[in-house]
Amino acid sequence: QVQLVESGGGVVQPGGSLRLSCAASGFTFSSYGMHWVRQAPGKGLEWVAFIRYDGSNKYYADSVKGRFTISRDNSKNTLYLQMNSPRAEDTAVYYCAKDLALIMDYWGQGTLVTVSS
Amino acid sequence: DIVMTQSPDSLAVSLGERATINCKSSQSVLYSSNNRNYLAWYQQRPGQPPKLLIYWASTRESGVPDRFSGSGSGTDFTLTINSLQAEDVAVYYCQQYYNTPPWTFGQGTKVEIK
Numbered sequence: 478q479v480q481l482v483e484s485g486g487g488v489v490q491p492g493g494s495l496r497l498s499c500a501a502s503g504f505t506f507s508s509y510g511m512h513w514v515r516q517a518p519g520k521g522l523e524w525v526a527f528i529r530y531d532g533s534n535k536y537y538a539d540s541v542k543g544r545f546t547i548s549r550d551n552s553k554n555t556l557y558l559q560m561n562s563p564r565a566e567d568t569a570v571y572y573c574a575k576d577l578a579l580i581m582d583y584w585g586q587g588t589l590v591t592v593s594s
Numbered sequence: 595d596i597v598m599t600q601s602p603d604s605l606a607v608s609l610g611e612r613a614t615i616n617c618k619s620s621q622s623v624l625y626s627s628n629n630r631n632y633l634a635w636y637q638q639r640p641g642q643p644p645k646l647l648i649y650w651a652s653t654r655e656s657g658v659p660d661r662f663s664g665s666g667s668g669t670d671f672t673l674t675i676n677s678l679q680a681e682d683v684a685v686y687y688c689q690q691y692y693n694t695p696p697w698t699f700g701q702g703t704k705v706e707i708k
Binding site for chain 2: 512514521522523524527536537538539572579580581582583584585586587
């Protein structure tokens, strides 16, 4: 069965950095694109970033472009989100999600990131 | 970017009754070459991650009860929950994947028991 387990969340100061990880199992990780989606406290879902199966293409929401970097290590079945210069408005639960033909078919449980001094 | 707008923001339905959620996209998400609507519905129960319910506007994901159905085409879509059960209490989101990036979601509709 597909499992996605996020980690790396916590409290980070504005302007600091944090790296989130998503460990994947139960499917051939190297064959699928992957997303990061976030949800601010009490708010709706916001897509953050997407990476193709081989890492050849990466796409970002305007709200994080130039500050966040999505990457993957197919040898470790792991997806990453490097968060640089976070702002208070980046406070959210961050989910990784598996892509199937542009559809997000499986989601992890999420990891909470709080940006605060 | 395609803007997704759901209505209502919340609704309360009695157990066993029908719940209807609407979703409107700011432009058509129907791809004429394959006649498919690039529209998905997700369910998010309290304290849980989202779960895929329906894709291509009307195709139920494996394991999703048949009381959930999706309909619509072009810019107007509906998620119907027939015979509401207690476990259906959740926030429901529509999402377009026609014009990506970005993938865009509706604001969510909260379904409660009356």
